[in-house]
Amino acid sequence: MAAQTRRLVWPLLVLAGLLAANAVATPGFFAVSVKGGRLYGSLVDILHFGAPLMLIALGMTVVIALRGIDLSVGAVVAVSGALACEIIVAAGDDGSAGTVAAAVAAALALSVLLGLWNGFLAAVLRIQPIVATLILMVAGRGLAQLITDGQITTVTSEPYRRIAGGGLAAVPFTVLMAAVTVLVMWLALRRTALGLFVEAVGGNAEAARLAGIRATGLAVAAYAFCGLCAGLAGIIISANTGSADGNKAGLWIELDAILAVVIGGTLLTGGRFSIAGTVLGAVIVQTLSTTVYTMGVPPESALVFKAVVVFVVSLLQSPRFRAQVAAPFRRGGPPTPARGPQGPAPEEEDDAMRTQTGAGRPDRREARR
Template identity: 60%
Template sequence: MRRLIWPIAVLIALLALNVFFTPGFFSIEVKDGHLYGSLIDILRFGAPLILVALGMTLVIATGGIDLSVGSVVAISGALACLLISGDASVFTAVALALGLCLVLGLWNGFLVAGIGIQPIIATLILMVAGRGLAQLITDGQIITVNSPAYKEIGAGYWLALPSGIIIVAVVLAITAFLTRRLALGVLIESVGGNAEASRLAGIRSRGIIVMVYAFAALCAGVAGLMISSNVSSADGNNAGLWIELDAILAVVIGGTSLAGGRFSLGGTVLGALIIQSLTTTIYSIGVPPETTLLFKALVVTAVCLIQSPSFRAKVLRGRGRGRAAPPPVPAPAAQEETSAPDGVRS
């Protein structure tokens, strides 16, 4: 819980800052049985990032990285919209899109665990080729669809809440149950800590690595469906662009070690909400568009430094050097030696 103190503090500070620029920022209204408000918008627009970051968390926990999730997001939305525009049912389009994403995740896992390619190289291959595959599916065009059922995935409302929030809550609950209530989380952390030692202990480390890459791709596929259904279109070139970097930042801000061996699902969700809140804050305070990315990078850097125990220790140590040194503590008086009857000193 201590690791989450700083992410929570940063998130509260970002949300409080918006009050000065957006009156009624914390107000939530009910219209036509649906909840509306700035906080609801942050959750709704941040839902795809939370999903991608959840999958990235488990990959990083094994000591790996997945740079291809942005391309998988584009592929998922492109294939689903292509099938729906071709008069396929929404269920068929969603099933085939997620099935393809699962295959792509298994491919990443095979390259990493089966062949032994470095994760950053293995996923970089799909990052480049996947973006080309998404544009091949869309033929370089933006595919638009007009399907109310498909629009429900990203822009609909269930139980008065945006459907994206419900989907994220379900995926988070299932992931937390599998990794924290069962032994799966311990196995993932052990593989990330030392894969060879885990293998010698009887853990099928290769199977676990393949599984987490498949899970990351599946989460990215669901995020792609949410993004494309929200705008009723698929853009193979821009959909999910750089979302993998935001996901990695969310995982790091949440306290998961890039070296693997431990992870925090709650911290990842907080990290994703911090990034989405930062995006909302940038638009609220009127930062010029040409400096948005620079401003975002500076803020994220500051957040990571504040969160770093070693950085805080160095800052406090530097302040301590400027203070007067405390007076020396007098040494205790030496005890008087006594002679034992046999001449042995005690």
């Protein structure tokens, strides 16, 4: 756990820095108020508008931990929103909660199906994930256009709009949905053996298979879960705008999601993953987008600004970079461990403790030259 927390220190510092910059630029940035039974404030906005990204990043985390990637989430966002809106519009009675529920259920079901399709291509047919999901990334946009007949479908359905606009006990539904997803994921992955299986398959798929883990099934399930998350995000996004735009909805969100996962410390090479890291990563990416507006960065340089911040985060996370920056400040001779070498069988307790403080991050070697 100690190593886990330490890995989050740098992203946390970056987030703190971003928030501080915002607070300087916008007095009252941290103010949160309750108006009409709902929370308002910049921080709430970040979580509220960041919820779709967070959902997608969570799904993406599992896929990436299994050494895959899902480029189609943006397209699934569009498909899901399109289907939900079309069903509501087609039903005529768009004020009915039943209609909305049916529409949402159908959209989520289709999203899972699309996820299964990705899983089938990537895990069963073993097409490289980046290629396998590229297919749906392109085809999904087409599918969304087919569903909406090439138009932007607008919905006025009050219950549907409430998915994004409503809340429970002052907390927006969107934030609640993200929170519940985090909780469910954490329970499913860390309270059962599923997380171990994911890390084993992501770390060495063949070894995991020979140990008796159903690696293929696990990967298919991960893509399906990622599809579900993207579908949910699609519903939130379309409910927020009251429309389904097959072209624009969720455009490039897959890149933000991958970015959030990576900032959170999950490696693209698979294996170990961090749910908390992904949550943090998604918040950072969303805060960044917010910062671009609040700091008044001109739109034409917004992307460059984002890129610079992402670059800094990546540098900070590189142990090698940190070591080189720190090197001039620690010329006092190499630090030695508190104790000399051990005999063939060091005391277990002692050994366990020392490993906890060090071996969690083999990279730290770089820091002591």
